[in-house]
Every structure is written in C-alpha cells, then in structure tokens.
Amino acid sequence: MNVVVVVGNPKRGSRTRQAAEMVAQRLTGGQPQSVVELADLGARLLVPGDPDVTMAKQAVLEAELVVFATPTFKATYSGLLKLFLDCFAAGELAGTPAVTLMLGASPRHALAGEHTLKPVLSEIGCSCPAPALFLLESEWESGPELEAWLARAAPAHRIPAPGEHP
Numbered sequence: 001m002n003v004v005v006v007v008g009n010p011k012r013g014s015r016t017r018q019a020a021e022m023v024a025q026r027l028t029g030g031q032p033q034s035v036v037e038l039a040d041l042g043a044r045l046l047v048p049g050d051p052d053v054t055m056a057k058q059a060v061l062e063a064e065l066v067v068f069a070t071p072t073f074k075a076t077y078s079g080l081l082k083l084f085l086d087c088f089a090a091g092e093l094a095g096t097p098a099v100t101l102m103l104g105a106s107p108r109h110a111l112a113g114e115h116t117l118k119p120v121l122s123e124i125g126c127s128c129p130a131p132a133l134f135l136l137e138s139e140w141e142s143g144p145e146l147e148a149w150l151a152r153a154a155p156a157h158r159i160p161a162p163g164e165h166p
C-alpha cells in the first residue's frame with residue numbers, strides 16, 4: 001500500500017514525525033513509502049512551481065493513504081501545513097483517503113483535528129472516514145488513545161485489524 005506521511009512541524013525529526021510514522025505502521029502493517037517533511041520545504045512552499053514542492057505534491061497525489069501530521073499550535077494545525085494544503089486546488093485530492101494526527105500539550109484541544117484540519121482536507125477532496133487522532137505529547141508512544149483509535153480507524157479504512165495483517 002502506498003502510504004505517504006506529511007509532517008507539518010517546522011522542526012525536523014520531531015515527535016510529530018515519529019508519531020506519524022508509528023501510526024502509519026500500526027494502521028497498515030507496513031512502513032510509509034515516503035515522508036514529506038514540510039520543514040525541508042519551508043518558504044519554498046510560497047514559490048509557485050518550486051520543483052521540490054511539486055515533487056511532494058505528486059507523492060501525495062499518488063498515495064493510496066496520506067497521514068497528515070501536525071503539532072497543535074494555538075488550538076489548530078501548523079501554518080506550515082496550511083501552506084502545503086493551499087498548494088492543492090479544491091477537490092484535487094478527490095478519492096484520496098487521509099488520516100489526521102495532531103500532537104498537543106493539552107487535552108483541551110483534542111478535537112482540533114475534527115474542527116480545523118478535517119474541513120480543509122475535505123475542501124481539497126480527501127476522505128477522512130476515521131476520527132481525527134489527537135495524541136498528548138507526554139504519552140504519544142504509550143497512551144490509550146492510539147489503541148482505541150486503531151480499533152475504529154482500521155475498519156473505517158477497510159484495513160485488516162492488528163494481528164490480521166498477512
């Protein structure tokens with residue numbers, strides 16, 4: 001399965017990235033085909049036709065599943081991720097299943113993915129059948145949220161449950 005992880009943290013090699021790769025692996029049973037670190041693109045996301053941005057877009061367009069991962073900043077997703085999402089036309093990702101993952105410091109913003117990120121993904125055409133996943137930065141590796149989410153997300157994406165991967 002061609003899974004692409006998009007990391008919207010302005011810091012490279014973040015926990016957000018590690019968590020996104022873990023989520024992709026736990027959900028699909030395999031490693032993602034590629035990881036787009038938006039921090040590597042930075043201000044080039046504002047340059048029309050930048051070749052690396054075009055390549056990143058192409059990877060997402062070809063994906064069978066995209067994991068959009070971002071830290072929570074001021075109760076929403078990062079501005080860096082917004083710059084990348086703005087590179088897609090309305091409906092351009094039609095039919096592409098997507099998963100949203102937000103890392104945050106406070107459970108007060110646990111629904112930020114549902115309320116802020118999913119509507120943008122819907123506008124550019126993604127389908128997000130699973131609940132938005134929010135992981136606390138203090139327990140992203142071991143909290144109970146991930147297991148409960150996997151139990152809902154796997155059937156929503158028609159992926160065999162953990163242990164049923166061939």
Ligand SMILES: Cc1cc2nc3c(=O)[nH]c(=O)nc-3n(C[C@H](O)[C@H](O)[C@H](O)COP(=O)(O)O)c2cc1C
Binds near residue numbers: 107
């Ligand atoms: C500028 C800024 C704003 C933040 N705003 C929030 C917030 O509104 N809600 C929240 O839960 N965490 C907030 N945080 C905490 C980050 O979401 C958290 O530290 C980050 O997701 C950890 O991911 P990382 O280790 O990959 O950087 C904020 C952090 C920064 C630096």
